[in-house]
Amino acid sequence: MSGDIRISALPKTLTVLGQGTGTADSREILTGEASNEIVFAVVGGAGSGTSVIANTLQHLLSEAHIDASILKASEVIIEWANRTGKPIPAAIPKTLQSVEILQDYGDNMRAGVGTGKPDNSAVALRLILHIQRTRAQKMGVEFKPGTEVKPDGARRAYILDSIRHPAEVNLLRQVYGDAFVLIGVVCDQSKREDRMRLKYADAGAANARKFMTRDNADDDKKHGQHVADAFHLADFFIDNTIDRESAPGTSNRDWKASDDLSRLVKIVTGSQLERPRLAETAMYHAYSTQMQSACLSRQVGAALVDRNGNVIATGTNEVPKAGGGVYGEAVSPDTGEARCAFFENPDHRYCRNTREQIQIAGELLDSLVAMGLKYPERS
Numbered sequence: 001m002s003g004d005i006r007i008s009a010l011p012k013t014l015t016v017l018g019q020g021t022g023t024a025d026s027r028e029i030l031t032g033e034a035s036n037e038i039v040f041a042v043v044g045g046a047g048s049g050t051s052v053i054a055n056t057l058q059h060l061l062s063e064a065h066i067d068a069s070i071l072k073a074s075e076v077i078i079e080w081a082n083r084t085g086k087p088i089p090a091a092i093p094k095t096l097q098s099v100e101i102l103q104d105y106g107d108n109m110r111a112g113v114g115t116g117k118p119d120n121s122a123v124a125l126r127l128i129l130h131i132q133r134t135r136a137q138k139m140g141v142e143f144k145p146g147t148e149v150k151p152d153g154a155r156r157a158y159i160l161d162s163i164r165h166p167a168e169v170n171l172l173r174q175v176y177g178d179a180f181v182l183i184g185v186v187c188d189q190s191k192r193e194d195r196m197r198l199k200y201a202d203a204g205a206a207n208a209r210k211f212m213t214r215d216n217a218d219d220d221k222k223h224g225q226h227v228a229d230a231f232h233l234a235d236f237f238i239d240n241t242i243d244r245e246s247a248p249g250t251s252n253r254d255w256k257a258s259d260d261l262s263r264l265v266k267i268v269t270g271s272q273l274e275r276p277r278l279a280e281t282a283m284y285h286a287y288s289t290q291m292q293s294a295c296l297s298r299q300v301g302a303a304l305v306d307r308n309g310n311v312i313a314t315g316t317n318e319v320p321k322a323g324g325g326v327y328g329e330a331v332s333p334d335t336g337e338a339r340c341a342f343f344e345n346p347d348h349r350y351c352r353n354t355r356e357q358i359q360i361a362g363e364l365l366d367s368l369v370a371m372g373l374k375y376p377e378r379s
Contacts (some may be wrong), residue, residue, distance in 0.1 A: 046184030047192030184234030
């Protein structure tokens with residue numbers, strides 16, 4: 001269902017806000033309010049093949065009788081460049097230099113160039129408008145920016161290729177809720193480099209690695225790309241290290257990404273019961289275990305399972321307690337709680353680890369300044 005539905009639930013009845021008040025069977029109302037639309041987004045490092053995954057997903061959704069549209073972030077960035085009078089790099093031949101120009105434009109969008117309002121989710125915001133425009137075109141109605149285009153119940157999907165910042169993920173999740181699925185594309189770095197050298201005329205080994213570093217996390221810019229951070233927010237992961245074709249025009253039997261995507265479509269649409277795999281079960285236990293940690297710096301969980309999927313042990317980062325065990329295990333509140341988040345004095349509730357890191361960084365910078373070294377200010 002769409003994340004836009006506003007309902008208040010009552011036993012056996014539902015009151016739909018904005019459409020009058022009445023009593024009816026809850027299933028009837030929910031069925032009538034269902035948008036039957038879902039938004040997929042793909043995230044992966046440069047050379048991982050996000051477009052291949054997007055195109056394959058579109059084909060599988062079409063086979064499931066779902067009208068799927070691919071919306072590219074690069075098109076949103078080019079539209080912004082046209083509005084602000086920026087030169088558009090040539091599409092042919094494909095070069096890393098032209099892609100880097102689009103990266104710069106994406107950074108400018110997030111920095112608020114042209115609007116004066118910095119927003120790291122700016123690209124996702126424009127993609128949301130593209131979704132509304134595409135929906136209006138499918139429905140044959142006029143699209144007016146700022147006016148809601150409500151879904152008409154048709155089975156549709158929108159595939160966003162591709163996500164480059166965690167703020168984009170957060171915005172899309174807020175807007176579409178459970179109707180949003182983020183797919184993380186996994187690929188070995190050596191394979192990514194090989195693909196980039198084949199795709200771009202100016203992509204030598206050094207240029208490819210430099211480009212991948214910026215794509216992964218551009219820490220030199222306040223509003224740069226942070227693909228690695230967005231990648232870890234994915235709901236479903238696809239390994240695309242193996243090439244789709246063993247030779248031009250010949251399918252590779254070892255390429256399993258299509259099978260994995262087919263399983264995702266079945267899970268999302270509910271067309272077939274899909275049990276969690278062993279690795280997914282283990283990750284679920286590891287994630288739930290990490291939530292037991294009260295660390296203010298980072299929550300880490302681990303799960304040890306055997307080959308049959310039986311959980312042998314779980315663990316998380318916690319503070320050991322005198323006498324054995326860790327804090328927070330007992331049903332009754334611990335006396336003399338000494339963890340950062342529960343320190344008796346509120347003024348001392350801070351992460352000791354982070355404070356120590358900041359102190360070390362400060363001492364290092366002071367030493368560099370004393371040596372007369374200067375660094376350019378970050379943009």
